[in-house]
Amino acid sequence: MIYKSLFHWGARLRNPSLLPQLKALITSQNWSRTQLEDFQQERLRELLIWAQRAPYYQKLFTDLQLDPERKWDPGDFQKLPILDKATLLDQxxxxxxxxPWPKLFFCETSGSTGQVLTFRRNERWDSFNRASIWRGYQWHGVQPWDRNLYFWGYNFGSRKRLKTRILDAAQNRFRLFDYRPETLRAVLPRLKQVVYIHGYSSMIYELARLVLDQVGPLELPKLKMIKGTSEKIFPHYQETIRQAFGRNMISEYGAAESGIIAFECASGNMHLNMEGCLVEEVDHEILVTNLLSHSFPIIRYRLGDTIRLGDPKYTCPCGLAHPILEEVTGRIGKNLIGKTGHYPSLTLYYIFKNLFFEKGLKLNYQAHQYQKGQLVYRLTNALSPDLERQIRLESGKYFGVDMDLVFEQVETLQTYQGKLKDFISHIEA
Ligand SMILES: [Zn+2]
Known part of the structure; x- marks a missing residue:
């Protein structure tokens, strides 16, 4: 098959260690929890030894009197300060x-704050990340070269669009550049050939809505996986996606700095990628150490997400011994500011989650704050006095009378670099 050959050819050229690392991951996925933990500690030690070559860590180890060459007590690791994005930028x-790395990949990533972080990834790091994704695909019977539909940014000039189309063709994928009904009708025949769909979850959801609206539920006999990334998957997304395509969306969780942290298995559980990262949960917040980040060590990094880990004694029917990540509840963003109190932006997630589970309300919302004590709810749903009343009631459980609510019906919600955010604060500080 030509796409398989193309994939292997490209991989050998760009990521020579990809295949050996995939093989290693396929082996280690059968290990016991203890074997995995031992391996993780070994890789951690290797990372700390590499970190000595970075002036920032060298100074840190000296200040804390820690010697990476010696065996550390479990508490020693926790002495290392929590690393945040500001430090990655400043230092x-x-x-x-x-x-003198023989091969480095330039990486650029930006957060919601708009600051662009750049760093260099060594080949093994980059390839390991690809191998982790590939392994995840295999849990669903998918190979990366299978026919796929891809959603990522689509805000290109025509020149860039052509280049994108050529690259897409080589990778057996196509993407949608807009959501017009005629575009959908044009791609429908191709959609039937698709083995997997991947990209931003909000965009996959939009497509599902359009499909249901225009043609009704689709029969996609070849489809094996729908994978959403980079955003929370709201409960109402799943229902719509299941109706439109006949299966649930699975999630992949990670970031450029951390690599793949977790991938959902065929039994519907997100497994931590133990071979590549070490996850700590501190005050519900995730701290991640990227074990392969030898060229730019990411150690105890505050990703900014709140998470919930699963019961350590639970065993997943899929057979993997990797611990389960129960939930990523979302980014710890700016606070919502009431007349007297402050509320985490996560509050919104709970309000709308309750409205879905308790009232069956599928709301596509985004909250904006322009002034203290007032929240503007923008919804793409049709507004009615009853709907407003229900949202006020649920919001009141969290805010009481501390927050005035304003409702606006809009066509589309504002995205930031293709990502949909549920809260945007326009208040300084
Ligand atoms: Zn599993």
């Missing part, structure tokens, strides 16, 4: 390890 060069 950028000092965090890079001083080593």
């Amino acid at each position: 950028n060069e000092a965090i890079h390890t001083q080593y």
